[in-house]
Amino acid sequence: MTKETVRLGAVQETLLIPLYGRALDAKARRPVLGDVEAPRMVERIDYDFAKFRGPSLGGSVLRSAIFDGWVRRFLAEHPDGTVVELGAGLGTRSHRLDNGRARWFDLDLPDTVELRRRFFTDSTRITTLAASVLDTDWFERVAESGGPYFFVSEAVLLYFDEEQVRSVVRALADRFPGADLSFDTGGGTMMRSQDRNPVFKAVDARMTWTCDDPKALESWGLRLRESRTFATPQPEVARTWPWRHRYGVPLLARLVPPAVNTYRMNLFTLEAAR
Template sequence: MELSAVSETALWTLYQRSVEARRPDPLLEDPKAVELVERIDYPFAERFGTSDFQAQLQALRVACFDREVAGFLAREPRGTVVCLGEGLETQFWRVDNGRAQWLTVDLPESVSLREKLLPPGPRQRYLAADATDLAWADEVDRDRGVLVTAQGLCMYLRPPQVRALISGCADRFPGGSLVLDAVPRWFGRLTLRGSLRTHGYQAPPMPWAMDADEQAKLRTASPAVSAVRDVRPTGGRGLVGALLPLALVLPPLATRRPSVTVLEFAERPDRS
């Protein structure tokens, strides 16, 4: 299939997870990613290069999302996980509890590719739609808890779209939460200048970026955002493992790092 630049990032992240998962000491167990890379006829290494550093960083970021989803499923075993812009993410096979409902919302070309490579099971639904059009919210079962993830999505949106997405989720899922990630501003500027290229791969422009010390500002997107929480990576190997604790607390790295954020939504007041 011919993929757009943003949709091709699904192959990049898939490959990074598989590189990490193939190690004897992986930070992320992801046999489904390894299986997919072996099945897909695509020049992954030639296109993206192979970097232990990149694979580690990707695994650490993904593990932040996994922890949040696993925690949600522990509290709401039959809850609904909505994955926006999921691409070829294999989180379902890493953290599913056997009872939750999963809804993937992604662009038609991405859903078509996902359906071919990762056919949905009985508790999975794939919806071809624009994640920024909140019409997909009508497809969500809200009888139990709802967790929305936007992993590797928001940086490709415009700032007003990000605020509208947060506001829309806060309004439609009272008592729920949204987990999203952001690249720091310096990184976003590099992508806008077309300065991030490895081997044959050019990183797409990322119009929305946020430094880690700006997370609290996300609360201004809606009065229904009741709390904002930073999800910090843990672990790492070698130099990454040694420097990560320092990078999380020492300026300027602590404020100019990628971030994963949880937005919690207030319950709707009982008007009875």
């Protein structure tokens, strides 16, 4: 089998971490996501995935499950809605959660999209966009779907600085007021520990944006609806997790709170500028 060569920028290379996490999860006796495509992609990509190790691999799977929970809820309420993945990487959410009616846009930088297109083909409802999250040229393409809209940005905005994140949020709010936006935030404890994290020892990129309190982001014109940690997933999501996660992570959060509680997955509503 011919292997697929990877040519990615430093930050883009980090997309291979959650891919490997999902591949390991798929081989578990009781998987969390059961992403059958992930092991196939890992097998085909010419890359030393074995250098990734540590709890962040499993954490990336739990993170995706939490974001999945919000997307599933959105699609249950709006089966013909539009889901936009901001920084899709080699994620499979548009395939794993597709209901046969929704519109999906998987957006990422050109080098990532070039790799993504080796594994996924667009359809009448699933569209890949080669663009930066910082740009707005792609807004009209998404707006043509008519909404309602759900924007997901998983493990992406953390690599920007605060002003860049704010500009992304404000641009989305001005063009898609009332839409849902979900993204993760990392507190100071997590940011300061990156060099001790085994997965980050294997890559050059480092996260930049520190946010200790997602509620404070409401001053940007967001409305915080939910904020979750690995220890506090949505009840309907927690019920699907193996016991080692369902009971082990809350115990870890009590024993070493900063290790778990400073990283949060958040659900916001975008509000137009007053």
